[in-house]
Amino acid sequence: MRIAVCPGSFDPVTFGHRDIVYRAASLFDKVIVLVTNNLYKRPAFTIKERLVFLERITTGLPNVVIDHWDGLIAEYVKEIGACAIVKGLRAVSDFEYEFQMALANKMLYDGAETVFLTTSAENMYLSSSAVKQIAAYGGDISHFVPGEIIDDIKERLEKLRFDPNFKLR
Ligand code: PNS
Numbered sequence: 001m002r003i004a005v006c007p008g009s010f011d012p013v014t015f016g017h018r019d020i021v022y023r024a025a026s027l028f029d030k031v032i033v034l035v036t037n038n039l040y041k042r043p044a045f046t047i048k049e050r051l052v053f054l055e056r057i058t059t060g061l062p063n064v065v066i067d068h069w070d071g072l073i074a075e076y077v078k079e080i081g082a083c084a085i086v087k088g089l090r091a092v093s094d095f096e097y098e099f100q101m102a103l104a105n106k107m108l109y110d111g112a113e114t115v116f117l118t119t120s121a122e123n124m125y126l127s128s129s130a131v132k133q134i135a136a137y138g139g140d141i142s143h144f145v146p147g148e149i150i151d152d153i154k155e156r157l158e159k160l161r162f163d164p165n166f167k168l169r
Helices: 015-027 045-059 073-078 092-109 128-136 146-161
Strands: 002-009 030-036 064-069 083-090 113-118
Touching: 002 015, 002 073, 015 030, 015 092, 030 045, 030 073, 045 064, 064 083, 064 113, 064 146, 073 092, 092 113, 092 146
Parallel strands: 002 030, 002 083, 030 064, 083 113
Antiparallel strands: none
């Protein structure tokens, strides 16, 4: 069985992420969407909330499972015997960071390949950060995130906007 891991912060999941997961699900026998903590970012949603959002928007995909991991991607991939790490690539600006991570992951474990899927044109400029910023100011995020999670995102961000300890990063 060819298993792929699709890692990310998913804080929150967007149409861009969903598109990549759907396409990965058509290429591999099984896809594990792996929620991780990015040490460089301060999340707006807990791991549990991000897992629930992902569960909600992938119910129609029988070969997709959602999991979380607090450690190196390479270790998870090795442990479960995945053959690929799938990432979506948007613009040139994503490339350097993703290239560096792909090389690091290969050094840590060379039993899996990083596979880049080109983001669909309509999702080219979409990011979780933009979604959070728009939601914080009460803007319309329906073009960016699936309907099943819109209300939860709006509620959290409208609250966080007035939290003096919270900064969008
Ligand atoms: O861009 P994202 O969605 O915040 O991605 C987060 C991700 C998956 C890149 C990050 O959380 C991560 O890789 N965490 C685990 C640490 C790791 O394995 N790093 C790769 C070696 S540099």
